[in-house]
Amino acid sequence: MKLPIKNTLFTALLLTGLAACEVDRLPETNISDETFWKTESDIKTANNYLYTFLPAFNTEDNWSDDAFGLASNNISDGSRLAPATATGDYNTPYNLIRAANNILEKAPRAAGAVTPATLDRYLAEARFFRAWSYFSLVQKYGGVPLILKTLTDTSPELVTPAATRDEVLAQIYQDLDFAAQKLPTPTALGAADYGRISNTAALAFKARVALFEGTRAKFHKYGEPTKHLTLAVAAAKAVIDSKEHDLFSNYFNLFQLAGEGRQNRENIIVRQYGVSNTDRVSTHAYFRSSLETGNMNPTRSLADSYLMKDGLPITKSPLYKAPVKSVDVFANRDTRMSDTFLKAGDPYMTTKPVFDIANLVFNKTGFTFRKYANIDDWNTQASTIDRALLRYAEVLVTYAEAKYELDGAITDADLDLTINRLRARGGVAKLTNALVTANALDMREEIRRERRVELAQEGFRYWDLIRWKTAETELTKPVLGNYFFKSEYVSSTVNLTPDNYILVQAASFRKFDPAKDYLWPFPVNEIALNPELKQNPGW
Structure with a gap:
């Protein structure tokens, strides 16, 4: 069963203030408070709107060395400029934060009509989505304005400096810990509520956040990498130990209709579309x-x-x-x-x-x-094929990488628990310490390789290059394609390398400035609106 969004979305839009704006004002005149926030149905209706912010299909892998589009990408080739006005990269997370903050403030009004556990569940969903948004922002911009309540046009928070990345991450962890404690298990959600955020979703997402920050701090040489890596290991292991999830038997079918629904225990968070063209929330092409x-x-x-x-x-x-x-x-x-x-x-x-x-x-x-x-x-x-946003496979590679980066080594037992389960599905021999030694391999690189191929085409590679501080090496290389099989390809104008591979973009057209490109530029209009918001270095 899909999320009951279709019949409640319009009401939710009214309650959460759909109109886009800056960091962010939520005019009280946009909220119908007097007759709302009375029942569990009211809260659930408002919460359903949060799910519409889950990322749809996109081409973000073109930011990385994994993919290339019809033309060069100004993020991957280093040619972008600071945007004059805010785009969805900056505004959309704050719109979601605003909607979540509104629920956190208003939902307790229904306390007399719902049990404390029920209320906490919906507050936990809102806090999960607030954490989801802030992680999207901290990945790109580092420290950002930390808004934890709805704002009016006169709120002083509109002109305060950005919080530090440590402050933002502390809030993300706090929200996810609350969500992990208060949300139902996937088993408790069952088929009827499949698609709603579970306690293991909060834990798995915490592992993602902590791995990102732990490795970024380690390789960029700042902060407390050990603290974050320890959190990543603990959160990923908690998901593994819950026994709520397992790998789906067929990798290709994971991304087809056959991989949808509660019967696929690998999917932890999905963007839902529908069951069929006649029973759908929305579709994609x-x-x-x-x-x-x-x-x-x-x-x-x-x-x-x-x-x-x-x-x-x-x-x-x-x-x-x-x-x-x-x-x-x-x-x-x-x-x-x-x-x-x-x-x-x-x-x-x-x-x-x-x-x-x-x-x-x-x-x-x-x-x-x-x-x-x-x-x-x-x-x-x-198409009504759901988009997988967080899979159990990611939890396994997160655990393996965090363990290795924390300890400087990984046991064969931990490899069997994680990476070798994925390799078995791909028909590949096990990764062992003996294999690495015998073949002069690098264990870190093999773990990273496993993450790359398992999660290919799912939007991870660019952020992995950012956190490992390898973007300055990988994104400045030429973009190459397949070997040019002359008897099969129909083209006479393609550029080729001396060894006959398709040359898509030469290295001379690619650059990455490590002094500035590891953080994104704030939109210029946001700095004009809030003079206390300072542009990231180099932009």
Whole structure:
């Protein structure tokens, strides 16, 4: 059963003040308080609006070295400027924070009509979404204005300095701890409330936040990395020990209708769309509008990161043979590669039912992403496949990475608990300390590799480069595509490297300034509105 958003969304919009504005005012005239906030149904209606802020499908992987669109991306190639006015990157999180703060203030008015546990559950949902928003902001901007109540046009908080990143993170942890304590388990939510935030969702998200900040502090050399990494390990382990989640058996079907609903215990947080075109909250056209049309295509850098079945990279494995035709790229590889990349013989689209080779007019890298590709959805342009936002697989790689970064080593037992479960699903040999030693591998790099391939096309890679402080190295490299198979590709104008790989963007057109690009610029108009808000360094 899907979230009952459709019939309650309009009311929720009125209650939370949909109109966009700056950091942020919530005019009291926009709130219908007198007849609302009386019952559990009222609170749930207001909370349903929070779920509409869960991220829809997008092309954010183009910010990283994993993907490239129809043209260069000004974030990945370092050519962007500070925006004159605030966009959704800045405004949308504050709109959600405002809506959450409104619920936290007004929902207690129904205390006489609901039990304390019921009230706490909805307050916990609101606090989760506030934490979700603040993490989005701190990832991009570092310290930001910390707004914990609804504001009017005369509120002094509108012209106060940004809080430090430590202060923002402390509030995120506080909100997530409350949510983890007060929210139901996935089992308690059951099928009827599938899709609502659970206690394990709060814990899993806390692990994501803490891993990000712990590794960022470690590699950028500031703050208290040990504190955050310890929190990441504890939160991820709590999710593992809960036994509420497990891996779905089929990686490709995770991102199809077959992977939807309560029966898939791997999904922890999803953006829901619907059951079918006649029973839906909304729809998307991600496959046709983003993947098939070339708005986001995988790179050679991503392709080369997939291991051979023996657990070794292509540069070390005796199984690797230079490809002669396009399907050879997938031979003896981690099966997650063929689940993530389209290959000859795969179902494709209504006007071309069977895929053969990427169209270089659109798919500039010569590769095409496959996750969420569905031939029926291409035809209708109205897919109801949910977007997975946080999976149990992420919890496992988070635990492994946090353990390694905290201890400087990881046991084979912890590898079996985490990474080797993912490798088994991909048909890849185990990662062990002996394998690393025998083949002169680097354990940190192998853990990072596992994260990259498991979570490919899911919006993680750019932020991983930021926290590891490797963006200055990886994003300045040329963007390469597939080997140019002359007998298969239909193109005569493509640029090639001397060894015959598609050259999408030369290194001379790419830059990353470590003095400024690890933080995003505040919109210029926000600084004008609040003179106490200072621009990030270098912008």
